[in-house]
Amino acid sequence: MIGYFAKRKLKKQLKEYLHMARHARHMREDIADPADLAALIEAEAVVLEIQKTGKGDVERAVQTLEEAANRVYPFARKTPMMEWTETLIVALGAAMAIRAFFFQPFKIPTGSMQPTLNGITVEQQAEPGLFDNPLTKFPKWLITGTSYKEIRAKASGRFMQRNVRGDRDKIIITIGGKEHKFPSYLQEELRRQIAERSAQQRTSEPYYNEGDVIVAAKVIAGDHILVNKMKYNWMKPERGDISVFSTRHLDHPQIRKDNFYIKRMVGLPGEKIQIQNHRLVADGEVVSEPPMFETIATDPKYSGGHSTTPGSRLETADDFIQLGEDEYLMMGDNTKPNMSLDGRFFGGVPRNDFQGPAIFVYWPFRDHWGVVR
Known part of the structure; x- marks a missing residue:
């Protein structure tokens, strides 16, 4: 035995x-x-x-x-x-x-879906903190998604507003004959810190010595999500879905054709969509379902609901977007001016251009981690 x-x-x-x-x-x-x-x-x-x-x-x-x-x-x-x-x-x-047929990761770079989902955000931080050293900064970033970023002057010289240029992805300024590139998410903090330095030096064109900090801040990574690429093969997209779609058929000078956007589905095929009194209106009826639309319209976090926007196809309450029989209208949850380049500007999105709905925030491990709602 x-x-x-x-x-x-x-x-x-x-x-x-x-x-x-x-x-x-x-x-x-x-x-x-x-x-x-x-x-x-x-x-x-x-x-x-x-x-x-x-x-x-x-x-x-x-x-x-x-x-x-x-x-x-x-x-x-x-x-x-x-x-x-x-x-x-x-x-x-x-x-x-798995990536090709089932689930695909995407990251949210901008604030158009805030506060439902976060793009890259920036908070004030003048100098490195306790954990912003070479030994601990990577573990800190891996867990919290936060990092300290600073950009210093490469040469001595004055900042001059007329030398500022850029696009939706970056800002370029020239100091001392050398270009300095800043990611677009640092734009507001860059403007604030330049204004602060201008006030200190009592000039609109502040001077920087080589090595001076131009901008310093805490950068928080945007939400990284998983998209269900199978769902729309079997089920129709629904109003309220937060979905990822290709920009290949969008006609707008600020949109690249090889990109992907994530927005909330607000209009369905064949509908006439308007914005009246900060509410979405579909075929003359105020949109209140699913409940998230009531939240966007009434919760102060969402800045008073949906907004008509100058320069878009929905400039006034009388303007409307008529969707085709295979088109869906997508908008950000944050429709304040300059916050969301969405369907108000480029119109409907063809059904075949959708990747699928967002289902889960897998990183960073912050307030939005978990199932997307």
């Missing part, structure tokens, strides 16, 4: 042999000889029976299993590097398949 500990050790060893055999079969079953595969499966069955009952010729069963596995996947090929490489390739293939 095999003792308890001996039996436990035996099961562990047999489990390792079985793992080795299954790995050989999975890696080579598409090109191995069918007879060799059949012999390997039979040898696995014998070892499984011994593992289950504790009875049988273990040594012979293991030898047979090793020989069968070697015929399917020769030992000469099974170097540690080869096994790790093959495992990595399989893992990458699985990840790419």
Whole structure:
């Protein structure tokens, strides 16, 4: 009779042999000889029976299993590097398949969906904090999504407003004949700190010495979400969905054709959409379902509901957007001027351009972490 500990050790060893055999079969079953595969499966069955009952010729069963596995996947090929490489390739293939057909990650760069979802946000921070050192700044960022960022003058010279230029992604200023690039999310803080320096020097064109801090701030990463790419293959998009869509068919000078946007679905195919008294109106009826639309209209966090905007297709309460039979209207939850370049400007989005609805915020681990609502 095999003792308890001996039996436990035996099961562990047999489990390792079985793992080795299954790995050989999975890696080579598409090109191995069918007879060799059949012999390997039979040898696995014998070892499984011994593992289950504790009875049988273990040594012979293991030898047979090793020989069968070697015929399917020769030992000469099974170097540690080869096994790790093959495992990595399989893992990458699985990840790419999941990304392509099931779930895909996206990040939110702007504040158009605030406060439902956050884009990159900036808070005042004049100098590095306790954890903003080379040893701890990465763990801090990984957990909280926050980091300290500062940009210093590359040369001595004056800041001059006429030399400022840029686009939706970046701002470029020239000091001392050298260009300084700032990500667009630092725009407000940059403007504030330049104004502060101007007041200190009592001039509209403050002077910087080489190495002076132009802007310093705490940067908080935007929400990173998972999108369900399968849902719209089986179900129609619904009003209230927060969805990701391609910009390839959007006609607007500020929108690149190779980008993706995330907005809330406010209009359905065939509807006539207006904004009246800060409420969405579809075919003459105020939109109140799902309940999130009531929240946007009444909760002070949302700045008083949806807004008509100069320069858009909905400048006044009388303006409307008529959606086609295959179009959906998308808007940000924050429709204050300059906060959301959305359907008020570019109109409807074709059904085929949708990736799917956002379902989960997976990073950073802050207030929005969890299911998207």
